[in-house]
Amino acid sequence: MTTAVTHRGSRLYVKKFGGTSLGSLERIEIVAEQLAEAYHLGELQVIVCSAMAGDTNRLYALAQRLDANASARELDMLASTGEQVSIALLAIALQKRGINARSLLASQLPIRTSASHGGAEITQIETAYLLQLLQEGIVPIIAGFQGINANGDITTLGRGGSDTTAVAIAAALHADECQIFTDVDGVFTTDPAIEPTARRLDAISFTEMLALARNGAKVLHPDSVATAQRCCVPLRVLSSFNPGRGTLIVDNLPRSSGITGIAVAHNQALLTKAVTVGNGDFNQQMRQLLQHCGVAFESNDTVSDSWFVVGQQHITQVVTAMERQPDSIPVNCQSSLTRLSLVGAIVSSFTSISNELRLMLDGEGIDVKLSSWSATTLSVWVDEANADKAVRVLHHAFGLNKAQ
Template identity: 40%
Template sequence: MATIVQKFGGTSVGSLERIEAVAEQIIATKGQGHDIIVVLSAMSGETNRLMSLANAIDEQPSPRELDMLLSSGEQVSISLLAMALIKRGHSAVSLLAHQIGLKTNNRFNKARIQDIDNYRIIKELQQGHIVIVAGFQGVDEEGNITTLGRGGSDTSAVAIATSVNAKECQIYTDVDGVYTTDPRIDESAKKHSHIGFDEMLEMASSGAKVLQSRSVEFARNHNMPLRVLSSFSKGTGTRIDFEQQKDKKHPVSAITADNNQALIKIEKIKPNNHFSVAILNELAKADIEIDMLSQLAGSDGALSIYFSVNEVDYQQSLALSMAVANNYGHDSVIGQQDLVKVSAIGNGMKSHSGVAATLVQTLNNENIKIELIYAAEIKIAVLVSNKLMEQSVTKLHKIFNLNSIN
């Protein structure tokens, strides 16, 4: 008998009818002889509703109190699912994060998991219960409720699966697997039957919304196989693990797009060894994550620094950059919004040359201006105008022949 962790997202439990359907799916898995741990998100739209209530009181609510509020959404969904299972004659128990000892740091609104005491979960499983856990939430060392950020239920599920040495962590969502690109952008997109952790991590951090990037990182670090499945249709989904598929015909496995990007340009900086460090330190203090970063030196020794951030951090990043620049006697700070990061991702890049050249040439042929480019071992990413997102994705998906992946 194996232990299986199944996570269901907000759309999967978005109504009472959907919760009843999820109960049937869980019973079917239980019938195969498995111990089942279920991790749930709040019902679809509930977190946004709670957020709007908070903003109606205070546009910048207390982070601690916001976590207290937002964490209530999952309590509703787990209790309703437990009722649905009990009604069907199955023993089930719903548990909040503090009841299973899911410990996090104290970074409210985007906490990170530090430890899980699996005693309560194991005890409930041994008694034959289906264990239903609230995702997205934890508790810090002082007993404060914390939340893990958007998509945090994925990370909850992976962490719980790791703590009980589960056979697999299954992520049920509204899509039936991981695709070569977003099917809503390009209908020729193909579903992968299998993909490696490294590729999935790059995809998740580059705009693919199937999985939260931290959940993939957690799974990779603890070698916990993932499977993305649809809660609306049957199928085997996409398996994600350390096994790498070698496809000589397809050095690129996916094209992703993240349209929540902004760019900061600091130009004509007089030679100064401390300026770049000062900028980066200020952003780090503000807990702002830099995505793409480029530093160029001109023939006269002057520097130009370009970096991208999520658009939610744009205004603060721009203000901090201007403040640092002024301290060093510079005033050439330019901000640019309405950008999209388009990325080509694939393990095949390790053994294939020319991917970057093909990508840049394809966009040039389409008269798509590249604002910034970034290259890594298995990813090439560019920033382009948000208006050109669909055109960029479809052209690159076609040029790399991804509609022929089996």
């Protein structure tokens, strides 16, 4: 059990900086200047860093050149060094500005995780050392993405794990807010690179943010949103490149009455049965095969309809595995699809939203290949070539370009 830190009446913020925010020495100097300004304004800060942009990919590529089947333990040991570089450089930049900062590996707190490598889960964060540093006026700078398991081995949390590190630390310290600094100004109604009139949201609920993240929005890792919601940690997405208030993510917001945003996920493939056979047999075979291959999937297994959607990068692996199956059921594969997910108050207005969506897309000659829905999400799959046009059509059709 920890207690909230108090020092000069200051609020406590856990601030996470991603790879693009720390992508060069110049960027590190800019971030250090921002942190120094906040420090002199009296903020208590705990910093979590990703590796510098491109470093993690470079490290994995080095291992791949040596051995395509390198052990997961050694890959974690290697990949974790990227964050060690960024935290040390940021600490040096703060020290140069007269601020007592200390870089820390996850094992030095420690951050304890499950045993698995490459996708470990945080099980406990010991806060005594962090509390001591904060009371002494020292700014802790912690390596994200990593922890230590019961065997003393370094583990990593999987891609995007630094967001989860930051949220978990904020929860353990009872921080006033967890702030995720990135290269965008907040959470937008859709990807501004596709629709220039996309609006930044001042606030969004955890439920809707989680739906956006799980359906393709890249601004936050879904695990970090789920952790923040479970632990009641206010979460804010801000830009380290531009000043602003960003987007606040909390639970106590008025229920939305329409569509909040559109998430986009490219490179999807649809698998359906190619012969007349019972849905139960097909579903069972496909589920077992995909689970055996470790491939994430979406599916529908109603009496009248049966389909599976996987990432297009897994198709070769899945087809090869299917060919090796005795008595395998032939499948049709339709690739180069994009999933568009409308997130908001779907369940209360499903019929009208669904009808309007199909009417708008049909009017533009865009064929909907597949659809599915839940209480907060209505997803449709369209050809990749029509995806950007479909996003722009739906964004305007549901008034997302207009100030609320």
